[in-house]
Structures are given as C-alpha cells and as structure tokens.
Amino acid sequence: MISQLSWKIGGQQGEGVESTDRIFSTALNRLGYYLYGYRHFSSRIKGGHTNNKIRISTKPIRAISDDLDILVAFDQESIDLNAHELRPGGVVVADAKFSPTIPEGVQARLFAVPITSIAEELGTSLMKNMVASGASWALLGLSMDVFNKAVEEEFGRKGPAIVEKNIEAVRRGAEFVLEQAGGPLEEFKLADADGKQKLFMIGNEAMALGTLAAGCRLMSAYPITPASEIMEWLIKKLPKFGGTVVQTEDEIAAVTMAIGANYAGVRTMTASAGPGLSLMMEAIGLSGMTETPLVIVDTQRGGPSTGLPTKQEQSDINALINGTHGEIPKVVIAPSTIEECFYDMIEGFNISEQYQVPVIIATDLQLSLGKQTCEALEYDKIVIDRGKLVTGELPPTEENRLFKRYEFTEDGVSPRVIPGVKHGIHHVTGVEHDQEGRPSESAINRKKMMDKRLNKLNDLRITDAVKVDAPNANPDLLVIAMGSTGGTIEEARERLSAEGISTNRIMVRQMHPFPSELLKPHLDAAKKVIVLENNATGQLANLIKLNVGSHDKIRNLLKYDGTPFLPSEIHNACKELN
Amino acid sequence: MATFKEFRNNVKPNWCPGCGDFSVQAAIQRAAANVGLEPEQLAVISGIGCSGRISGYINAYGLHGIHGRALPIAQGVKLANRELTVIASGGDGDGFAIGMGHTVHAIRRNLDITYIVMDNQIYGLTKGQTSPRSAEGFKTKSTPEGSIESTLSPLEIALSAGATFVAQSFSSDLKQLTSLIEQGLQHKGFSLINVFSPCVTFNKINTYDWFKEHIVNLDQFPDYDPTNRVAAMNKIMETGGMLTGLIYQNKERKSYEDLAVGFKPEGIAKQDIKLSRDEFEKLLTEFK
DSSP: OBSEEEEEEEEETTSSHHHHHHHHHHHHHHTTOEEEEEEEOOSOSSSSEEEEEEEEESSOOOSOOSSEEEEEESSHHHHHHHGGGEEEEEEEEEEGGGOOOOOTTOOEEEEEEOHHHHHHHTTOGGGHHHHHHHHHHHHHTOOHHHHHHHHHHHHGGGOHHHHHHHHHHHHHHHHHHHHHHTSSOGGGOBOOOOOOOOEEEOHHHHHHHHHHHTTOOEEEEOOOTTTHHHHHHHHHHGGGGTOEEEEOSSHHHHHHHHHHHHHTTOOEEEEEOHHHHHHHHHHHHHHHHHTOOEEEEEEEOBOSTTOBTTSOOOOOHHHHHHOSSSOOOOEEEOOOSHHHHHHHHHHHHHHHHHTTOEEEEEEEHHHHHOOEEEOOOOGGGOOOOOTTBOOSOOOOOOTTOOOOTTOOOTTSOOOBOOTTOTTOOOEEESSOBOTTSOBOOOHHHHHHHHHHHHTTTTTOOOTTSEEEEOOOSSOSEEEEEOGGGHHHHHHHHHHHHHTTOOEEEEEEOEEESOOHHHHHHHHHHOSEEEEEESSSSOHHHHHHHHHTOOTTTEEEEEOOSSSOOOHHHHHHHHHHHO | OOOGGGGBOSOOOOSOTTOTHHHHHHHHHHHHHHTTOOGGGEEEEEOSSTGGGGGGGBSSEEEEOOTTOHHHHHHHHHHHOTTSEEEEEEEHHIIIIITHHHHHHHHHHTOSOEEEEEEOSEETTTTSEEOTTSOTTOOOSSOTTOOOSOOOOHHHHHHHTTOSEEEEEETTOHHHHHHHHHHHHHSSSOEEEEEEOOOTTTOSSSOHHHHHHHOEEGGGOTTOOTTOHHHHHHHHHHTTTOEEEEEEEOSSSOOHHHHSTTOOSSOGGGSOOOOOHHHHHHHHGGGO
16 A cells, blocks of 8 residues: 555647546545646647646645656657656556557556547547546546546536546546556555545635635736636636626736725735736836735746746746835735635735735745645634724815825824715825825925835734744754745655754745744754745845845755756755755 | 815816816816716726826815826726716826727726816827827927827727717817716716817917817717717718717617626625625535
8 A cells, every 4th residue: 555646647738638637636636635736738729748747645745746656648759758757667558549668768567558449439539538547547446436426527517428428438448457457556556545525726726715705806807827717716706796807908907907996995806927917017006105905916937028938937026026116015925835825815915905005925836726635724714804994984074174094193004995985085196195195295294104104014924924844953954935845845854854964944925024033043043044946046045135144054946947846856955055 | 966166176286277177177077066976976087197187186086096097997996886986087198198008998898987088189297299199290399300100099999999988079168078078977888088188388289279270069960970880980080080079879788887797786895795604615615
C-alpha cells in the first residue's frame, strides 16, 4: 500500500485532456484523497501539447511532485515530452493506434490500449478520453462505481444515452488493460483516505466564492488569463443574489466602474492579471485619493508585456506596491493557500471599507489555476464589517455646508455616506480637497489631508500577516516566500531536516504595508536567509532588504522559466546556499 | 418638491466669464427640478477638464473622477443603485478622445443614465490644443499649421453604436437645452446630449455668433420623425452635424438594468449582503 502517487494525462489541446482530468479527480476527491493539480497549457485553443498532472495522497499535500507514476498519453509527443518524469517502474497507458514506444533509458511499463478503435467501435473517437481514463483508473484498483458516478455527472446534461456510452467506454478501457496487466497493479494500490469530505477547486473559484460570501454583488471585468474563471463563476451565481457581472470594454472601465459602484454603496471588485493591472494604475490612485473602497484581484502570470500568459510567475510585486503616481494608502495581500484565497477575499473587502482604501489580492498562476483539495470552509468565519458606513438618517447640515465626508478624525477614517441619503451630499474628487470634498489648494489642508490618508494604515496587520513555522531557535536557513510556493517548500524542508539542515519558514501574506517587525526577529535568529520567488530580480527579497535589512544574510532563490518550483529544486538549492 | 434653487450650491465656478458651461449647469439644475428630483436623488459624475468641474457646482451627490472615465464610473453608480438618477458629463476631449472607447460601449450597454457633453471643439484647461471635434485646418497650439485629422462626428457614431437617445443643443438656447435634458432624464436608457458650449478664451472660430449662423434647429421641421434612425442619420449628414433638438429616440429597447437577469427594481446598495448558512452550504456542493 502506498500513500501517494502522481498521474498525468497528455495530448493535443482540445482532445479532452481537461474533461478526463476533471472526471478522474472528482472521483478521487469523492474517495477522500488529498489532491494537487498542475496544468501545462498554451495560449491557444486547439492543438499543441497540453498535460494535466495530479498528485494523489492520503495526507495533505500542496505541491506538485518531482516524479510521475502513471502517464496517460494520447500521442507519442506526450510520451516523449513527459516520460523523463516517470520513476523506475512507472506506467504508460497509451493509444495503440500510434504504436507507442518508450524512450531509451526510461524504465517504464507500457500498456498499449486500442483507445481510438474502442471509442470508434462505440460510435465516436470523441470518447477515447473515457477509454483512456477507464484504463488508468482500473490499474489503481479503485471503486468503479465512484468513477462512473463522476462520468454520469459530467455527461448528464447530454442525456442518458450519452452517459451510457461513456460508461461503456470506461468499462471497455478498464477491461482491456486489466486483462493485459492481470488485474490492478499491486504497487499502485493506494491506502484508504481519511474519509473526510473535502472540497476540490481552483484558487480562482475559492476567491470567487469568497467574493460572494464577502457580500460583493457586482463585478466589472475584462477577460484575461489566468483570471477569467473568477468572472465566469460569479456570472453564474451573482444574478441569484440580485447582482451581476459586467464584461467591460477594457480594464480601465472595469476598475472605474468598480469605483463608481463602491462609491454608491455596493461591494464591487474586479480581477485581472499583469497587463490589466498596468492599465488600472491611474484609477487605483483615484480610489486612494477619494478614499473609495476598491478590491482588485491580480492573478500574476509571466510578464513583462504579454510575457508568458499561461505560465507561473510572481513578478508584479513591485508594480502592485509602487504602481500609481503620487502617494496613496493601499493594501496588498498575497494568499498562500487555497483556503486563504477564500478567507482573504472576505478580509480584503472588510479592510477596503474599514480603511476606505484600495485592496489588491495577489495570487499567482499556480495558485489561481492549480486544482487542489481545499479544507472545509467555515460559514461562521464569514464576518462582514463595513466600517464607518453611515446607515441611519443624518441631521441637516448647516446652510451652505456639505456633509464632512473627509472629516479629520483620530484614526484618519471619516464617516462614509452613499448617494441617496438625505443631508449626506458632499463632493468627491481626485483633486486635493477639504473635509467636504471641495477642491482645495491650501498648503495647510494639503498636508493635513496627506497625513490623514497615509496614516490610516499605520497599525494594519491582517490575519496572519506572516505565516511563520519556526521550530528552530537558530536555524541554518530561514526560507521566506509568498503565494503558491509554500507547499513545495515544506517538502524540501522535510528532506533538508532528514539531512541535518535545520530550517524555519515564513510565508509573507501582507505585502504592503510591510510587516517588518514580524519578520525581523526571525531574520536575526537565522544563520542564513533564503528568499524564494518566481521572478528574475528578487522583488520580495528587495522588499525585505528595504524594510527589514539583513542584506548580508539574504540569498536569492529565483525561478523565472515559467514553471513552478519542484521540491527537488528547492532542496538542492538550499543545500548549495547553506 | 425641490426647485432649481435647491440644486445650487455656493461654489463659484472657475470657468471664464462667458463660458458656455454656465448655461449647461443652469439647464441641469432646472431640468432636475422640473422632473421632480430631490438633490440627494441625483448623482452627477464628471470627467476632467474645465467642464468636468460641473459636478462640484451642482447641489447633488457628485464625483469628479479621472480624465475620460466619467462614463464607467457613472455606470458603476447606476448599477449599484438604479433608484438614483445619474448624469455623466464632461467635455469633448474627455468623451470623444481619451474616453471614446467608453462612450461607444456605454451607448451599446444602454444603462439608464444621461450623458451631457460640453463640446467646445478645443482643449481649454490645458490652454488651447486641438480636439477630435476641431474642424480640419483649425489652428491651435498643438496644430500650428492647422488640424490635418478629420473631425469626429459623435452623433453618427452614437447612432451606429445603437444609441436609444441622441440629442444636441446649444448653450445659448437654455429653453431647448433644459427640455432636452428633461427628456434625457426621463428616457429609460442611455441618452447622449451633445451641447455646443463655446470656449470664449481659446476658440476664436466656433464662437456664439458662429454657432447662431450655422445651427439648424430641428424644431423648425414639424414633420421630422425622431423615431426614424435612417432619417436621423441623413439629417445629421445633411447638416454637417450642426443640428439641434431631439435627433433620435428609441423607446422600445429596454435598458441594461431591465435586461440583466436577476436585477431587482430596488438598488443593490439597499439589499442585504450576508449569505445565509443554507445558501453558503449549497454553494459548496459543486466542489464536492
């Protein structure tokens, strides 16, 4: 019995790789396994090699694996490109149609299944993915009933005849491979899972769900990879809650529409990736200047310019923190797990209203699109706090005076009233303004207003601003990172620990304002500090140097080839840098 | 009921004496009162430029945003609270240069807002550069040899983009302008009202007298049918875009708010936003 294995399916884009992966992983999720997925795809719809990898485990995992146990291949290219990942004794399930061969030097067992011909016998080659997935599922010896239920749900909309045919395709694939193999493969027999019901989703879905739970009822957005799933999920749900999603003409319209809607009293967000964020910068300044709440999601991808739209990177950090001209208060949060994707949206919306500032939630492609197990999400943790939003009636203002929307207060946050409220009329402008919102060039007012805005966030520390795991008083290494890399770091740390190298780890979640005091003692205590990030210039490391110091201890561990870190890469690099 | 005086505030506009924008301000105040609004029921969202200051000169909720983006902000306000009356306004540079993309798409989207453009054919606040509305050959600081780009026709563009209400007026004609704004406010959909609003400081060609000489007032044509889109397009072309009055109105097409599935008559801003436990649990089922 094993506790984990990795499964990959590869083929041409548009060939059914996605749907096969979906059915396969849904069935595994129902069985209670922990899953972590990785999608390799290109910026095209049909054609071109694509593959999906799933890691299956009886224990929580949050990283892709170094190697591979089972490869399902629709073409020889999928074998040639991926066979090197197979561990000795791994298995390839491939279509007999193309007479598959295993590259020299790879010790793997090949099952050539007449995938296409079985599918064609059943009526259409479209079903070859069902034949293939049935075959690979059967090798694992897991419940066919659970698998067939997932098939039924995938094709249910298309009617019982189609469902039946697909289940037959699964059965035929299973039957053929089991005959060849002489039954399920003992070495791939997974131990039973813990039986707890789990959620299985991508980070974008977790954020969309968090957005809805946070009380957001409007989203204005422009499609972009890898953010579009957020708007696509919300447009299915928001109309049921009285809201909607508007697909705008560009990201400038998306962000300014969101500002207008927030001003008028509805929690509204937009989501984009680097190119869209670049277009939003001026408007983010308007939100900061007018103290209008705003929530933006940035799903980081490969930059600059169009860059690598479908690949992993964490290179927007500088832009998110420093973007927009002038000086405004702004919050940047980087969730580091899929659960945090959910809860951070709720906290982000609260902060945006409590402090009346723009809040950016920054993920990265792997966190946004990697489908994975999500622990139970708790309804009782959903708390909505709208800050100083005026809800009752207001007394009349003095003659010729407006409501003091920008009143100087001790904490710098002023009461906020939304249009429609009697006696609440005030002006809002991106021009420097007085307490009623009227334009003012007075030097005294200017300084007071700048201080009011910029000091609002002085004490802000979000929940788990940094997530620290520090079992060692003086570790050999302190590893600092953000975003999706945490789970991979954990696996590398286990290996380092086994070799006698002690490590502590910090995931930075509050990127701005930077929680320097929470990091400093840990940097001081460590012998060396490794800052690990998916970009070429060490943006997080520079942020730490700027805010905390410890320049002499900090080493960069950078990866910017578009692929996420593997545990072995971190393991090896840490050994070298130690 | 509020009178136009209640839509006034005590802020002195920073416009030049004689600027056409004063009349637009007065017309909005009168129209708002005439259609029975209270000041707090109106939100004026404006862009950047001389005319963009207008939101600060009307006693109503007002937001003075960023250059070219009055329309998306105004649409956000309307989406959030459809019970509000929303006016977007700005100049020809704001709406037809930097913001043209938004203008066309706001027209297509057809949210129930009224867009009033103060069209002076020049950039005033930056002290006299060419605008997309400047005539060919028009000499400005940025076109010392005369503009060599063709003049943009917002009325034709609006019609071809599917506008449901297109009007044009002249700031000297306060009566017509007020009436058109009233009609725009009452129109259930997006209304574009382009207003010739002369810049007395930087535009020495398109003056009050020049407009009086060139304008064709549709009120002179009792047979003109503003529900006929082809006739409207022809009239715009015949007059070189120099016509005033209600040019086109389509009362059949529903507004975005009415077409959006799930949208309720009361503003979203007034709805309860907390999910119930049942609603939340139900949302989780698709991930199991």
